[in-house]
Amino acid sequence: MKLTTYCFSPTGTSRKNMMAVVKGLNPSNATHCDYTYNNIKDEGTLGAEDLALFSVPVYGGKVAPTALERMAQVRGENTPAILLVTYGNRNFEQVLVQLADFVRERGFRPIAAAALVGEHSYSNAQYPIAVGRPDAADLSSAEEFGKRIADKIQDVDKEAWEIDIARDMPQLETPEASLQAFVAFVQEYTRQQQANPVKIYPAAAPEACIHCSVCVELCPTQAIVVGCEEVTDATRCIRCCACVKGCPTGVRTFDSPFAKPLSENFQMRREPLYLL
Ligand SMILES: Cc1cc2nc3c(=O)[nH]c(=O)nc-3n(C[C@H](O)[C@H](O)[C@H](O)COP(=O)(O)O)c2cc1C
Ligand code: SF4
Numbered sequence: 001m002k003l004t005t006y007c008f009s010p011t012g013t014s015r016k017n018m019m020a021v022v023k024g025l026n027p028s029n030a031t032h033c034d035y036t037y038n039n040i041k042d043e044g045t046l047g048a049e050d051l052a053l054f055s056v057p058v059y060g061g062k063v064a065p066t067a068l069e070r071m072a073q074v075r076g077e078n079t080p081a082i083l084l085v086t087y088g089n090r091n092f093e094q095v096l097v098q099l100a101d102f103v104r105e106r107g108f109r110p111i112a113a114a115a116l117v118g119e120h121s122y123s124n125a126q127y128p129i130a131v132g133r134p135d136a137a138d139l140s141s142a143e144e145f146g147k148r149i150a151d152k153i154q155d156v157d158k159e160a161w162e163i164d165i166a167r168d169m170p171q172l173e174t175p176e177a178s179l180q181a182f183v184a185f186v187q188e189y190t191r192q193q194q195a196n197p198v199k200i201y202p203a204a205a206p207e208a209c210i211h212c213s214v215c216v217e218l219c220p221t222q223a224i225v226v227g228c229e230e231v232t233d234a235t236r237c238i239r240c241c242a243c244v245k246g247c248p249t250g251v252r253t254f255d256s257p258f259a260k261p262l263s264e265n266f267q268m269r270r271e272p273l274y275l276l
């Protein structure tokens with residue numbers, strides 16, 4: 001079976017998780033379509049004998065919108081698909097259901113799904129959130145999941161492969177106090193935001209920028225221009241934090257107001273969840 005992967009992963013955790021699953025699948029033939037930096041041209045329609053794998057991050061309880069925009073032209077014809085979402089240790093809510101609807105509309109049928117954990121994009125030294133995830137245990141668990149999918153698709157009854165994510169996907173539990181504290185923060189933030197929108201990347205010490213352009217290369221939406229790297233085009237920025245995590249001098253920072261409440265309320269270790 002030929003595998004085609006479709007991935008969007010600004011800070012690399014969705015890609016890492018995906019590659020661990022691919023390792024377990026051990027396909028004889030794989031094509032990787034990475035939509036993080038470019039809109040990839042039409043790859044052609046996959047057939048019922050192919051296998052597709054989608055891997056995307058969770059943004060605000062939804063699939064990252066840029067991922068869906070870039071993957072809009074992907075097509076299958078009754079093609080089995082593995083769906084992976086990676087989230088930053090808060091919650092993935094109904095994101096797998098959303099992704100399943102998206103791929104079904106394009107001719108795929110979900111046969112396996114996973115909610116995997118990655119270091120939160122907003123995590124920093126002051127407010128750590130799921131630092132270093134996916135770690136060795138996560139990757140080995142994802143690889144094992146890949147092996148289990150490889151076993152499953154040996155079954156000749158292909159109709160039996162299909163899964164019902166809305167009905168069967170396990171959901172997370174959050175302690176009531178953490179949930180209430182976070183919801184209260186979001187409500188207050190939303191109220192204040194209307195009057196006082198936060199600034200992206202206050203250039204605290206722009207002179208420290210060495211103009212290495214690493215941030216330009218890492219930015220999925222071309223919000224940074226070579227030669228003026230200390231500036232961000234707020235209209236293009238999706239706040240993915242790829243530039244922040246990759247900047248060697250620490251000039252690029254994003255003081256997300258969400259970092260503190262996320263770090264305070266979501267320290268409990270979330271484990272990967274699977275549906276097969
Ligand atoms: C704008 C934005 C919104 C996010 N929303 C959520 C969320 O709702 N729940 C969650 O657990 N993590 C959330 N995260 C964290 C990411 O899902 C997480 O860091 C993921 O590992 C990033 O994937 P990537 O490394 O492939 O870019 C959000 C991150 C960003 C940038
Ligand atoms: S990565 Fe940092 S140091 Fe390099 S150009 Fe960008 S802002 Fe400047």
Ligand code: SF4
Nearest residue numbers: 219237238240241243
């Ligand atoms: S400028 Fe915005 S979109 Fe570009 S890498 Fe940085 S956070 Fe992501």
